[in-house]
Amino acid sequence: MRKLIILVLFGMTVSQLSAIQTIRGETDDWTYDELLALDDVESAGGKINYSADILAFYRDFTSEKILVRINMVSMRAITKIPRDNLWKKDNITLCLFIKGAEPEIFITIHNNGDVTAVSSDGTKASARAIITLKYDMVELELSNPNPDEVYDNLEFIVSSFCDGKFCDNLVASKDSPKGPAHCALMHHGNQSLAYTNVFRGRSEDIDGSGFDEALEIHDLYNIPICIHISGPLQTAADWYDPDFNLWVETGVTEGWIDMIGSAYAQHIMPFVEDNMNDWAVYIHRQLTNSNYNYWTKVAWVPERTYLTPGVYPEAGVIDDINDNFTDNSIDAIILDDIVHCAGYDNHQIHNISGTGLQVICRDDNFTGRLHAGDGAGAMSILEGLAASPDGDYRIVVYADDWEMAAEIGEWASSMPNAKETYDWFVEQCNINSSWLNVWKLTDAILNPNFNGTTFTPIYGSHSSIGGADGYGGGNNGWFTHWAGYASPSDNHSPQWNFGYIWSDARNNLMTAPDNNISQAGWYVLMTNLYETAWHDGLGGPIAGWQMKHSTHIKNANVYAEGARWANGDFSDSVAAYFDDYDHDGNDELIIYNNRVFAVFESIGGRAVWVFAKDGTDNTTIVGNCNAYWEGTEGDYNDANHIAALSDVSVGGYDYEHSFYDWSVEHSSQDSAIIILRHDNIRKRISVYPGEPYFHCEYFTKDKWTYIKTGFTPDLVGLLWDTAIQR
Numbered sequence: 001m002r003k004l005i006i007l008v009l010f011g012m013t014v015s016q017l018s019a020i021q022t023i024r025g026e027t028d029d030w031t032y033d034e035l036l037a038l039d040d041v042e043s044a045g046g047k048i049n050y051s052a053d054i055l056a057f058y059r060d061f062t063s064e065k066i067l068v069r070i071n072m073v074s075m076r077a078i079t080k081i082p083r084d085n086l087w088k089k090d091n092i093t094l095c096l097f098i099k100g101a102e103p104e105i106f107i108t109i110h111n112n113g114d115v116t117a118v119s120s121d122g123t124k125a126s127a128r129a130i131i132t133l134k135y136d137m138v139e140l141e142l143s144n145p146n147p148d149e150v151y152d153n154l155e156f157i158v159s160s161f162c163d164g165k166f167c168d169n170l171v172a173s174k175d176s177p178k179g180p181a182h183c184a185l186m187h188h189g190n191q192s193l194a195y196t197n198v199f200r201g202r203s204e205d206i207d208g209s210g211f212d213e214a215l216e217i218h219d220l221y222n223i224p225i226c227i228h229i230s231g232p233l234q235t236a237a238d239w240y241d242p243d244f245n246l247w248v249e250t251g252v253t254e255g256w257i258d259m260i261g262s263a264y265a266q267h268i269m270p271f272v273e274d275n276m277n278d279w280a281v282y283i284h285r286q287l288t289n290s291n292y293n294y295w296t297k298v299a300w301v302p303e304r305t306y307l308t309p310g311v312y313p314e315a316g317v318i319d320d321i322n323d324n325f326t327d328n329s330i331d332a333i334i335l336d337d338i339v340h341c342a343g344y345d346n347h348q349i350h351n352i353s354g355t356g357l358q359v360i361c362r363d364d365n366f367t368g369r370l371h372a373g374d375g376a377g378a379m380s381i382l383e384g385l386a387a388s389p390d391g392d393y394r395i396v397v398y399a400d401d402w403e404m405a406a407e408i409g410e411w412a413s414s415m416p417n418a419k420e421t422y423d424w425f426v427e428q429c430n431i432n433s434s435w436l437n438v439w440k441l442t443d444a445i446l447n448p449n450f451n452g453t454t455f456t457p458i459y460g461s462h463s464s465i466g467g468a469d470g471y472g473g474g475n476n477g478w479f480t481h482w483a484g485y486a487s488p489s490d491n492h493s494p495q496w497n498f499g500y501i502w503s504d505a506r507n508n509l510m511t512a513p514d515n516n517i518s519q520a521g522w523y524v525l526m527t528n529l530y531e532t533a534w535h536d537g538l539g540g541p542i543a544g545w546q547m548k549h550s551t552h553i554k555n556a557n558v559y560a561e562g563a564r565w566a567n568g569d570f571s572d573s574v575a576a577y578f579d580d581y582d583h584d585g586n587d588e589l590i591i592y593n594n595r596v597f598a599v600f601e602s603i604g605g606r607a608v609w610v611f612a613k614d615g616t617d618n619t620t621i622v623g624n625c626n627a628y629w630e631g632t633e634g635d636y637n638d639a640n641h642i643a644a645l646s647d648v649s650v651g652g653y654d655y656e657h658s659f660y661d662w663s664v665e666h667s668s669q670d671s672a673i674i675i676l677r678h679d680n681i682r683k684r685i686s687v688y689p690g691e692p693y694f695h696c697e698y699f700t701k702d703k704w705t706y707i708k709t710g711f712t713p714d715l716v717g718l719l720w721d722t723a724i725q726r
Helices: 002-015 148-153 203-208 211-221 231-240 242-254 274-292 322-326 364-371 375-386 402-406 418-431 477-483 498-510 516-528 544-550 553-566 715-720
Strands: 035-038 054-061 065-072 092-099 105-109 115-119 127-132 137-143 155-162 165-172 181-189 225-229 257-259 298-300 332-336 349-352 358-362 396-401 436-438 451-455 575-579 588-592 596-601 606-613 618-622 646-650 661-667 672-678 681-687 695-699 705-708
Touching: 035 165, 054 155, 054 165, 065 092, 065 155, 105 127, 105 137, 115 127, 115 137, 181 211, 181 375, 181 402, 211 225, 211 242, 211 402, 211 418, 225 231, 225 242, 225 298, 231 242, 231 274, 231 715, 242 257, 242 274, 257 274, 274 322, 274 516, 274 715, 358 396, 364 375, 364 396, 364 402, 364 418, 375 396, 375 418, 396 402, 402 418, 418 436, 477 498, 498 516, 498 553, 516 544, 516 553, 516 618, 516 715, 553 596, 553 606, 553 618, 575 661, 575 672, 588 672, 588 681, 596 681, 618 715, 646 681
Parallel strands: 181 225, 181 396, 181 436, 225 257, 298 332, 332 358, 349 451
Antiparallel strands: 035 054, 054 065, 065 137, 092 105, 092 155, 105 115, 127 137, 155 165, 349 358, 575 588, 588 596, 596 606, 606 618, 646 705, 661 672, 672 681, 681 695
């Protein structure tokens, strides 16, 4: 038995001479132990071509062989698909000089992969090379003339040449700087609730755009990706692309997706009441777990707008948002390095004074370089850290709107190389995984090596929308302008402004019973506060799409009234009457019994809201006011909203946007009847006690009539569990 142990130990000693026995064009053969040196990324400044820019040098030995791996920054084009072979185009050659023992060896690796190796004593050495373009890697295997004891003393001098002209040089020895580097890659996905092309990309560039591109590259290489998907966007995926949500859920299960939290529909948090912020963070966290089986611990602050009452920029600010995260089990938030974390190390994870929250600094320079197509510049930041004593104690965080790396919307033209460069960088994370580590942020905040200091961040928004001068600049100029802006959909005299309208709707919901219908109202309110007060640039007008959201905040009021009806708060069990239920200054026509409840607008004579209840439950039947109003700032139908009894063709004429005359014909405890008239049409709506439906009679003077109705059975349920096939 003792002899067996000795033989095993002896075998281990011999095997430890080398982990690699031969070169074969695979990066997985090489580990951090074989890494000898990293080199500055000179191509980041445009001094040399990145195809000739030496990045990393590895070496290993057996008793018969010296094995070498040299990585270039990129042998292929970074911003072009397919990636051109720049190694060949630029006619790159490498020269390697091995010194520190006799004989010294001079090696030339030619562009076509041929190798010339000559010892200092004039003898030729046996050598071969493998050039692996997809890994930006050259491997060399040559006969080893050296005894074991000199291995640590060897020095490797590698030089690159482009068309015969010197480009780069690296001296690699046991004293060369090397170390690990760490990064995280985070994407913020956010859209209104509607059909969108963000999941699969623009039709004219399906294979070069869309959120799926980032998922594909991370899935391919099993590289961690951190993603935030807003509440409405999660539902949009369920409605229009359920396979996308399934893909994300699978990535979470497989361990390469880290989900990031935030506020449900990305309202700008400091400008609304604390309970609204608490609702939004809570609902988003619950929905994310429901869809992806993941409890978020790190959160994205909407538009990185981090403000507090009483400290500039303070205009319009009514809530300190830190507790909305901590109260909902969020441990860290993502903010900007050049605004909120200015003066502190942007590659550490700090603590926010007095809050219990950590702050992760988004690296603006690193993120911007990837967007701009400067892959070499992004790599230079990580190589610089890896070659420094701080490499293992810092983390570089890419974080921005997912649309940017996906080349969606305006970013397709302003950042035409973002997707290609991002893909290239993820490939580099795979190629250089021996020293370049990619983290989930949820794990990174638990790593004590990344710990920074404790401070209070500088208040403000991200730099492109105001920075330290707040949301829109000029002490939160976007919000104050929007809050004082008279709503085009309001008919009071004087007109109500958006600041009053959202507060009025919130107060109405706060006093309504807590049931399914009032909860639907909260989704309507919070979703229409989407990117609150957004403008078309600093100094520009309120954005058109923002106006469409803002002009429908008022609709949340109808759900508050429906909740009161469902709760049995109305004195009459059957009734019809006029009242301003949406608080827009114009009356609606209401008709209900103890089972069904409808609110009609005079425009189109349509039932814009229909609710129902039985002995225990209550729900929506018609009314999806949280979906994006793509076609109107008023009370009209559009592509996403088709009210009940929309008369789209009466004798060939579309009346759905025409004003109807209306009246209450009868209202008592035994029945209610309303009449709506326009031109060739009259419709009579009646309801009787206990019946779970309305009687709808049409009189059209023998005109063929086509009617559309859009149903929203259980709005809240549709947001959480679509079951769209039902």
